[in-house]
Amino acid sequence: MARPRNFDEDKVLDAAMQTFWRHCYEATTTRMLEDATGVGIRGLFNAFGSKEHLFQKVLQRYCAMISAQLDEVFAKPGVAAIDMVFAAFAQPEPPEALAHAGCLMVNTIQDLDRADDAIRNEVAAYRALWHGHFAAALAADGIADAEARAEFLVGALWGALNQIKLARDKRAAVPMTDVVRQTVAGWARAEEL
Amino acid sequence: MARPRNFDEDKVLDAAMQTFWRHCYEATTTRMLEDATGVGIRGLFNAFGSKEHLFQKVLQRYCAMISAQLDEVFAKPGVAAIDMVFAAFAQPEPPEALAHAGCLMVNTIQDLDRADDAIRNEVAAYRALWHGHFAAALAADGIADAEARAEFLVGALWGALNQIKLARDKRAAVPMTDVVRQTVAGWARAEEL
DNA sequence: TCCGTTATGCATCGTGTGATGCAAAACAAC
DNA sequence: GTTGTTTTGCATCACACGATGCATAACGGA
Numbered sequence: 001m002a003r004p005r006n007f008d009e010d011k012v013l014d015a016a017m018q019t020f021w022r023h024c025y026e027a028t029t030t031r032m033l034e035d036a037t038g039v040g041i042r043g044l045f046n047a048f049g050s051k052e053h054l055f056q057k058v059l060q061r062y063c064a065m066i067s068a069q070l071d072e073v074f075a076k077p078g079v080a081a082i083d084m085v086f087a088a089f090a091q092p093e094p095p096e097a098l099a100h101a102g103c104l105m106v107n108t109i110q111d112l113d114r115a116d117d118a119i120r121n122e123v124a125a126y127r128a129l130w131h132g133h134f135a136a137a138l139a140a141d142g143i144a145d146a147e148a149r150a151e152f153l154v155g156a157l158w159g160a161l162n163q164i165k166l167a168r169d170k171r172a173a174v175p176m177t178d179v180v181r182q183t184v185a186g187w188a189r190a191e192e193l
Numbered sequence: 194m195a196r197p198r199n200f201d202e203d204k205v206l207d208a209a210m211q212t213f214w215r216h217c218y219e220a221t222t223t224r225m226l227e228d229a230t231g232v233g234i235r236g237l238f239n240a241f242g243s244k245e246h247l248f249q250k251v252l253q254r255y256c257a258m259i260s261a262q263l264d265e266v267f268a269k270p271g272v273a274a275i276d277m278v279f280a281a282f283a284q285p286e287p288p289e290a291l292a293h294a295g296c297l298m299v300n301t302i303q304d305l306d307r308a309d310d311a312i313r314n315e316v317a318a319y320r321a322l323w324h325g326h327f328a329a330a331l332a333a334d335g336i337a338d339a340e341a342r343a344e345f346l347v348g349a350l351w352g353a354l355n356q357i358k359l360a361r362d363k364r365a366a367v368p369m370t371d372v373v374r375q376t377v378a379g380w381a382r383a384e385e386l
Numbered sequence: 387t388c389c390g391t392t393a394t395g396c397a398t399c400g401t402g403t404g405a406t407g408c409a410a411a412a413c414a415a416c
Numbered sequence: 417g418t419t420g421t422t423t424t425g426c427a428t429c430a431c432a433c434g435a436t437g438c439a440t441a442a443c444g445g446a
Contacts, residue, residue: 002422003412026219027307030404041405042424051404110303112358114220127359159352165305166320195392196442223434234435235394244434387446394441399434406429416419 009047010061012037017058021104025055025111052116059122062104067129074133077140081133082153089160102161130154202240203254205230210251214297218248218304245309252315255297260322267326270333274326275346282353295354323347 015037019028030041030051037044048054074081101107105126112120131150138146208230212221223234223244230237241247267274294300298319305313327346331339 001414001420003414003424005423006412023306024303029402031402040425042426045405046423106355107303109355109358110217110300113216123359155352155356156349157352159348159350159355162299162302162352162355163348165302166316194390194444196394196444198393199442222432224432233393233395235396238435239393389446390444392441392443395439397437399436401433401435403432404430407427409425411422411424413422414420416417 005043005047007037007039007043012039012044012047013054013058013061016054017062017104020055020058021101021107024107026114052119056118056122059105059108059119059126063122063126063129066105066126070129070133074137077133077137079137079141079143081137086157089157102164103158106158106161127154130157198236198240200230200232200236205232205237205240206247206251206254209247210255210297213248213251214294214300217300219307245312249311249315252298252301252312252319256315256319256322259298259319263322263326267330270326270330272330272334272336274330279350282350295357296351299351299354320347323350 016033019032019036023032028051030044033044033051033054034041039047044054048057073084105123108115108119108123112123115123131154134153135146135150138149143149209226212225212229216225221244223237226237226244226247227234232240237247241250266277298316301308301312301316305316308316324343324347328339328343331342336342
């Protein structure tokens with residue numbers, strides 16, 4: 001009954017996600033979004049209302065994406081699944097996306113003061129997602145104090161993610177592998193007691 | 194021989210530090226710096242050249258400040274000193290400055306892509322400072338693999354610092370004490386082996 | 387007291403930002 | 417083809433940012 005859109009909303013969200021991921025929310029300009037998505041600024045605002053609302057949609061999509069991956073890894077809950085997660089980061093050459101910009105949600109924590117409630121909720125839900133999987137995995141193997149230990153593991157993992165930016169920097173040259181490997185070692189040994 | 198300044202440079206740096214600390218570099222505007230320091234924008238630019246150079250000076254001052262504190266804590270190097278550091282974060286009510294905005298340097302990591310080399314160097318030096326103290330403390334107590342374990346400890350501590358922003362958020366409600374306490378527990382137990 | 391030099395206050399610049407106004411275009415329904 | 421509705425492209429808005437120009441003020445040295 002009216003003129004249809006000539007772009008796929010999901011494709012646009014994916015392209016916008018890459019841009020927000022690499023440059024953070026504030027540093028991403030509407031012109032960059034135009035270039036990345038191939039959609040004119042008028043189309044973006046018409047479809048999503050505002051830059052902030054677009055970002056919110058991107059976060060939801062990101063959360064769903066990671067959630068699906070976690071569902072796979074934790075299909076059989078247990079410590080082994082947690083090890084798989086950490087192992088992915090302990091590789092000398094971590095996945096491209098991770099190595100480049102860490103985690104979109106973890107990056108967003110930094111700007112929480114300037115974010116509105118919708119974004120705060122999204123980040124909180126994302127952390128609850130991770131914590132839930134970790135705690136369930138620990139509990140499934142009968143490990144005591146599962147909730148608190150899950151807090152530690154999420155904290156350590158997110159901390160490592162945050163410092164990926166340092167590892168990428170030649171001058172800082174933080175040996176990422178060591179950080180994660182020692183985290184796993186510390187966690188594994190803690191579990192033996 | 195010429196008109197003297199009517200402000201103390203160190204006082205200005207302290208005031209600017211508080212502002213950068215709370216709002217990050219990019220979100221801090223020159224108008225905010227005027228308000229915080231009580232010095233007109235012309236005075237600031239005349240004294241420091243640019244916003245970025247002022248920030249660099251602030252980082253140097255911050256690094257010196259923390260360095261002095263670490264020298265105190267690590268006056269007698271050893272695991273006990275490391276415990277003291279972590280204990281400061283495990284308090285139900287951590288120090289005001291920490292609870293409010295974490296660590297200025299850790300926050301700056303997020304913006305490293307947009308920072309120039311001088312700032313990158315400052316952050317790298319700051320991490321080397323922490324790592325050096327931690328590694329020396331571990332080595333002093335004859336703990337094996339001191340370098341790698343120091344990486345872990347710095348990573349865990351900085352990760353916790355980054356998530357203080359989440360803990361402050363009522364909706365996220367991350368129990369910060371648990372995160373740090375479990376980190377310490379993991380580390381302590383790892384040390385027993 | 388005059389001079390040379392630096393600092394200050396105020397207005398303002400150029401630029402980049404997120405967001406809009408508006409007319410033309412593209413479709414579906416009839 | 418006509419109408420009604422939505423999208424698109426382009427120009428542009430209002431605003432905040434970092435930074436600057438310039439006249440004036442405040443000092444030390446002679």
